[in-house]
Amino acid sequence: MKILKSLAVATAVSTLALAAQAETKIGMITTLSGGGAGLGVDVRDGFMLAIEAAGRDDVEVVIEDDQRKPESAVQIADRMIQSEKVDIMTGIIWSNLAMAVVPAATAQDVFYLSPNAGPSALAGKRCHKNYFNVAWQNDNLHEAAGAYANDAGLKNSFILAPNYPAGKDALTGYKRMYGGELAGEIYTKLGQTDYAAEIAQIRASGADSVYFFLPGGMGISFLKQYADSGVDLPVVGPAFSFDQGILQAVGAAALGIKNTSQWNKDIDNAANVAFVADFQAKYGRLPSLYASQGFDTANLILSALDKADVKDQDAFRAALEAADFDSVRGDFKFGNNHHPVQNIYVREVIQEGDVFTNKIIATGLTDHADAYASECNM
Amino acid sequence: MSLILILEQVLNGLQFGVMLFLMAAGLTLVFGVMGLINLAHGALYMVGAFAAAAVAGWTGSFVLALIASLAAAAAAGALVEVTVIRRLYDRDHLDQVLATFALILIFSEGTRWLFGSFPLFLDVPDYLSGPVTLPGGIQYPLYRLAIIVIGLMVGAGLFWLIARTRIGVQIRAGEADREMIAALGVDISKLYTLVFALGAALAGLAGALVGAIQSVQVGMGEPVLILAFVVIVIGGIGSIKGALVGALLVGLTDTLGGVFLPRLFALLMEPAAAASLGASLASMLIYILMAAVLLVRPSGLFGGSA
Numbered sequence: 079m080k081i082l083k084s085l086a087v088a089t090a091v092s093t094l095a096l097a098a099q100a101e102t103k104i105g106m107i108t109t110l111s112g113g114g115a116g117l118g119v120d121v122r123d124g125f126m127l128a129i130e131a132a133g134r135d136d137v138e139v140v141i142e143d144d145q146r147k148p149e150s151a152v153q154i155a156d157r158m159i160q161s162e163k164v165d166i167m168t169g170i171i172w173s174n175l176a177m178a179v180v181p182a183a184t185a186q187d188v189f190y191l192s193p194n195a196g197p198s199a200l201a202g203k204r205c206h207k208n209y210f211n212v213a214w215q216n217d218n219l220h221e222a223a224g225a226y227a228n229d230a231g232l233k234n235s236f237i238l239a240p241n242y243p244a245g246k247d248a249l250t251g252y253k254r255m256y257g258g259e260l261a262g263e264i265y266t267k268l269g270q271t272d273y274a275a276e277i278a279q280i281r282a283s284g285a286d287s288v289y290f291f292l293p294g295g296m297g298i299s300f301l302k303q304y305a306d307s308g309v310d311l312p313v314v315g316p317a318f319s320f321d322q323g324i325l326q327a328v329g330a331a332a333l334g335i336k337n338t339s340q341w342n343k344d345i346d347n348a349a350n351v352a353f354v355a356d357f358q359a360k361y362g363r364l365p366s367l368y369a370s371q372g373f374d375t376a377n378l379i380l381s382a383l384d385k386a387d388v389k390d391q392d393a394f395r396a397a398l399e400a401a402d403f404d405s406v407r408g409d410f411k412f413g414n415n416h417h418p419v420q421n422i423y424v425r426e427v428i429q430e431g432d433v434f435t436n437k438i439i440a441t442g443l444t445d446h447a448d449a450y451a452s453e454c455n456m
Numbered sequence: 457m458s459l460i461l462i463l464e465q466v467l468n469g470l471q472f473g474v475m476l477f478l479m480a481a482g483l484t485l486v487f488g489v490m491g492l493i494n495l496a497h498g499a500l501y502m503v504g505a506f507a508a509a510a511v512a513g514w515t516g517s518f519v520l521a522l523i524a525s526l527a528a529a530a531a532a533g534a535l536v537e538v539t540v541i542r543r544l545y546d547r548d549h550l551d552q553v554l555a556t557f558a559l560i561l562i563f564s565e566g567t568r569w570l571f572g573s574f575p576l577f578l579d580v581p582d583y584l585s586g587p588v589t590l591p592g593g594i595q596y597p598l599y600r601l602a603i604i605v606i607g608l609m610v611g612a613g614l615f616w617l618i619a620r621t622r623i624g625v626q627i628r629a630g631e632a633d634r635e636m637i638a639a640l641g642v643d644i645s646k647l648y649t650l651v652f653a654l655g656a657a658l659a660g661l662a663g664a665l666v667g668a669i670q671s672v673q674v675g676m677g678e679p680v681l682i683l684a685f686v687v688i689v690i691g692g693i694g695s696i697k698g699a700l701v702g703a704l705l706v707g708l709t710d711t712l713g714g715v716f717l718p719r720l721f722a723l724l725m726e727p728a729a730a731a732s733l734g735a736s737l738a739s740m741l742i743y744i745l746m747a748a749v750l751l752v753r754p755s756g757l758f759g760g761s762a
Contacts, residue, residue: 111565112675115573241735263727264718265735269679271670274468274600275711281595282461298575298671306580306597306669308587327575327671 105158108169110143124372202450215448217251219316222422222442224255233258236285241265248291261285293318305331322366349404415454473707474607478662482655488694498677499563504660505667509578518581529660692759713741
């Protein structure tokens with residue numbers, strides 16, 4: 079394991095060809111091995127695309143793999159903060175890992191910019207002046223899905239999510255906006271791969287639609303089994319089960335499904351067009367929303383570094399708060415709790431040639447802030 | 457709750473149990489015959505699934521994909537036995553756990569290196585897709601029925617192999633007394649490689665069968681591995697019959713517990729809390745079952761007195 083880690087560091091270091099006296103040190107802890115690695119790889123690749131394009135020799139990025147384990151994330155974070163003296167940290171994908179790392183890091187005067195996880199606990203009472211979320215608060219995409227369900231006239235949803243912090247945030251978010259009845263509500267095991275029992279309950283429930291939050295491999299399993307079960311109720315989900323990394327594995331079973339996202343490759347602005355083209359040219363695949371979040375996070379950091387030195391914490395924080403960068407999402411600004419206020423779109427899964435991807439069909443929520451912002455006193 | 461739903465859930469539990477049996481059979485054989493704790497068994501499951509996905513991608517044939525999964529996992533198993541595992545038989549269990557854990561990491565990162573970090577596509581073939589209507593009006597996916605049938609057939613074949621063939625005699629003898637059958641002139645190292653490859657092939661088949669309805673990705677084997685260990689501990693280490701009974705018990709307990717516990721709690725409390733508490737308790741249920749079995753029969757249901 080040690081060897082793997084030092085290899086990871088070595089590659090990170092060598093790809094950067096960093097200057098010996100880098101002025102700003104960024105520590106990225108993300109998931110690069112095991113089942114959730116696709117998400118971490120996308121965040122890293124998006125992030126490094128922006129850093130390398132900037133071509134600055136005063137920024138050093140140290141990348142380490144948390145293996146999706148909270149305990150190793152905490153260890154890496156301690157080492158990065160205490161011996162490597164990083165100024166900024168980023169990268170964590172999973173909310174349970176973020177909860178283990180972020181409060182300790184921000185308390186030690188390190189900036190943390192989340193490219194993905196947005197647990198509700200860190201958006202409300204436990205918000206922190208050094209914590210920024212560049213992706214979304216966990217509830218956001220689910221709130222948009224609830225709003226979409228109302229617009230689509232769905233009145234009796236069956237909802238399910240894994241039994242962990244982000245799963246609870248998901249169903250809470252959906253129910254916050256959704257106005258109809260619930261035909262059923264299930265928490266599944268985190269990492270569960272067989273959904274036969276849940277699908278049987280959906281079939282027996284008399285629901286008119288299904289809402290599910292099952293990120294990564296869980297979503298692939300659910301969709302394939304759902305398509306094979308003969309239950310043909312409409313399905314709605316957040317983008318996490320329909321991102322570019324997993325759509326090819328789901329195949330035609332996902333076609334036509336509506337899902338909600340703050341980003342898609344067809345958002346029409348110059349930054350996004352360039353991002354999609356550059357990402358494809360460099361990595362040979364289409365970017366996912368995770369890659370877009372990594373890219374935005376890096377560009378936000380770079381924009382703040384242009385204005386202020388990271389050692390001058392108050393000035394750097396103000397520069398981050400200004401969010402003066404060209405987001406691939408278009409307009410981007412922070413709310414008072416350092417979480418995004420942004421549009422969330424409704425997408426539909428389509429097929430382009432032999433590639434499955436998404437297209438935006440509507441705007442679900444406009445300039446949407448999260449529900450916890452009012453509890454945050456910074 | 458209707459009878460149809462209950463029956464459908466029992467079928468789901470059976471199907472899950474049969475899949476666990478394919479995993480646990482190899483694990484229990486290897487432990488019973490060679491006294492080896494093989495944590496890398498889940499990696500062989502993953503190898504089977506990836507081989508199936510790759511071959512299905514090239515040829516479009518699901519049958520060829522299944523054959524490829526058997527062959528690839530058996531070959532990987534034999535290779536690992538000859539190069540690594542063979543050196544571990546005389547070592548204590550801690551060394552075995554360490555070495556086979558290292559194998560998990562090597563297999564995972566090797567697979568990522570070959571196939572990338574993103575899940576692969578493997579789908580149910582057309583002739584097995586979609587639901588069928590069973591007597592009583594139960595709609596059930598044909599593919600899951602096929603898994604039950606294939607699993608039971610493999611189980612029957614395994615019983616025949618162990619109980620009725622010369623190899624089976626040698627395996628049972630090896631389980632009882634290793635030194636003695638070596639002294640009787642049986643090529644013990646060849647037998648070990650064969651048993652290990654057989655166990656690996658079964659794991660690979662399970663990976664391919666399940667891969668078609670789940671996601672084929674790096675690390676897919678480890679959650680199943682834990683359940684397979686629970687199965688062989690409940691069934692009694694080394695016993696194929698124990699593995700079958702244990703697998704069906706775990707499959708049914710896990711599936712039915714996950715469905716009925718939240719409903720039971722819903723009678724007592726508000727739905728959201730009941731769903732959350734019921735789901736938490738349901739995921740503990742098989743471990744509670746294991747503890748209960750061990751309390752009554754410390755060596756498992758069909759375990760020897762060793």
